Amino acid sequence: MNFNGIDFDTYFKHYPDEKGYFGKYGGSFISPELQKAMDEITEAYFTICKSRKFIAELRRIRKEFQGRPTPISHLERLSNKLGNVQLYVKREDLNHSGAHKLNHCMGEALLAKYMGKKKVIAETGAGQLGVALATAAAYFGLECDIYMGSVDIKKQAPNVARMKILGANVVEVTHGLQTLKEAVDAAFDAYSKEYKDAIYCIGSVLGPHPFPLMVRDFQSVVGIEAREQFLEMTGELPDAIVACVGGGSNAAGFFSGFLNDPVDIYGIEPLGRGPKMGDHAASLKYGTEGIMHGFNSIMLKDENGEPAPVYSVASGLDYPSSGPEHAFLQDIGRVKYDVIDDEETIDAFFTLSKLEGIIPAIESSHAVAYGMKLAKEMGKGSVLINLSGRGDKDMDYIIEKYGIR
Numbered sequence: 001m002n003f004n005g006i007d008f009d010t011y012f013k014h015y016p017d018e019k020g021y022f023g024k025y026g027g028s029f030i031s032p033e034l035q036k037a038m039d040e041i042t043e044a045y046f047t048i049c050k051s052r053k054f055i056a057e058l059r060r061i062r063k064e065f066q067g068r069p070t071p072i073s074h075l076e077r078l079s080n081k082l083g084n085v086q087l088y089v090k091r092e093d094l095n096h097s098g099a100h101k102l103n104h105c106m107g108e109a110l111l112a113k114y115m116g117k118k119k120v121i122a123e124t125g126a127g128q129l130g131v132a133l134a135t136a137a138a139y140f141g142l143e144c145d146i147y148m149g150s151v152d153i154k155k156q157a158p159n160v161a162r163m164k165i166l167g168a169n170v171v172e173v174t175h176g177l178q179t180l181k182e183a184v185d186a187a188f189d190a191y192s193k194e195y196k197d198a199i200y201c202i203g204s205v206l207g208p209h210p211f212p213l214m215v216r217d218f219q220s221v222v223g224i225e226a227r228e229q230f231l232e233m234t235g236e237l238p239d240a241i242v243a244c245v246g247g248g249s250n251a252a253g254f255f256s257g258f259l260n261d262p263v264d265i266y267g268i269e270p271l272g273r274g275p276k277m278g279d280h281a282a283s284l285k286y287g288t289e290g291i292m293h294g295f296n297s298i299m300l301k302d303e304n305g306e307p308a309p310v311y312s313v314a315s316g317l318d319y320p321s322s323g324p325e326h327a328f329l330q331d332i333g334r335v336k337y338d339v340i341d342d343e344e345t346i347d348a349f350f351t352l353s354k355l356e357g358i359i360p361a362i363e364s365s366h367a368v369a370y371g372m373k374l375a376k377e378m379g380k381g382s383v384l385i386n387l388s389g390r391g392d393k394d395m396d397y398i399i400e401k402y403g404i405r
């Protein structure tokens with residue numbers, strides 16, 4: 001399929017290019033010393049991603065340890081309530097450890113093992129990446145340091161406990177807003193000191209090349225499975241697909257299965273309390289081009305051109321930028337990026353729980369809310385939503401802040 005001059009039949013061969021660019025976005029903006037470490041990761045990744053042994057091992061792990069493939073569920077009661085459009089969810093909440101994050105953590109930890117590294121390092125916001133990486137580290141017998149802001153540590157207490165039980169070292173980040181961006185800064189700092197023995201497992205399709213490519217590749221299992229399963233279930237492709245976008249990993253993997261199809265694709269960012277700077281984290285909607293954490297993308301900046309303070313009810317979405325591939329897909333118009341605010345999110349959280357018996361993560365509830373909106377607007381057809389994770393981690397926070405509705 002050709003879309004605005006881009007040939008999607010060969011898209012994955014050309015995007016990103018060999019320097020990690022999706023059009024003008026991506027690349028690698030780091031110190032020469034760290035660049036050497038990145039080059040080592042790139043070389044190792046390009047070697048093992050072609051190795052039959054590595055692919056077979058990852059397939060086995062996905063089936064026997066992660067419980068893949070995750071199913072698609074038809075949301076019959078919610079669809080009937082909203083009208084004629086049929087809503088479906090891809091159940092990444094049923095992936096082991098409760099979210100899509102394990103898909104790339106198992107791949108990255110396997111790569112770390114192959115490279116002879118002893119430790120994995122990462123940041124976490126919602127704690128979901130931290131739990132996934134701690135799980136992968138335990139599985140492969142690696143040490144694991146997880147950097148997390150104090151605000152998120154309080155908000156996501158169950159996940160902090162899980163990381164510790166899994167044997168990870170949770171390092172509290174106490175500066176700035178004490179949320180995801182500061183945690184990424186701290187993890188980057190630690191990696192630049194420890195790169196000889198450790199590998200940085202960034203939490204999303206972010207950071208310098210090869211991470212946006214590598215994380216998308218590991219997450220593409222979601223899109224490949226979803227396309228096959230939906231065709232088998234309904235005999236056709238969905239009319240529209242929806243995923244939430246923080247850094248953009250669940251969306252990148254899910255979308256990759258449908259980019260070359262006549263399917264409308266929606267990426268949903270958090271509008272938080274509203275469009276005023278500081279009240280949201282909708283970087284693709286309100287941001288401008290800039291460099292942060294080693295890559296060029298669209299980002300929210302303050303008056304000094306520095307990453308702006310951001311907010312979302314979902315700890316996993318409050319990051320002032322998104323992956324370079326999303327900036328590119330937005331520019332060429334292949335994916336439409338839109339926003340959902342906190343209230344609509346919480347409403348979707350309770351609606352899906354009550355009507356379907358599925359408690360979604362607050363992050364994923366953004367996609368559910370948008371799917372519900374689309375269903376009302378479209379009038380007929382089908383919408384497939386990526387349910388990126390489950391809401392167990394959010395229980396305490398929701399009950400304290402919103403009560404039970």
Ligand SMILES: Cc1ncc(COP(=O)(O)O)c(C=O)c1O
Pocket residue numbers: 099100125126127128129203204205244245246247248249250251315316317361363364388389390
């Ligand atoms: C359940 C869930 N969904 C989505 C996200 C957002 O990340 P990404 O945009 O990389 O998928 C997170 C981040 O922690 C998450 O925990």
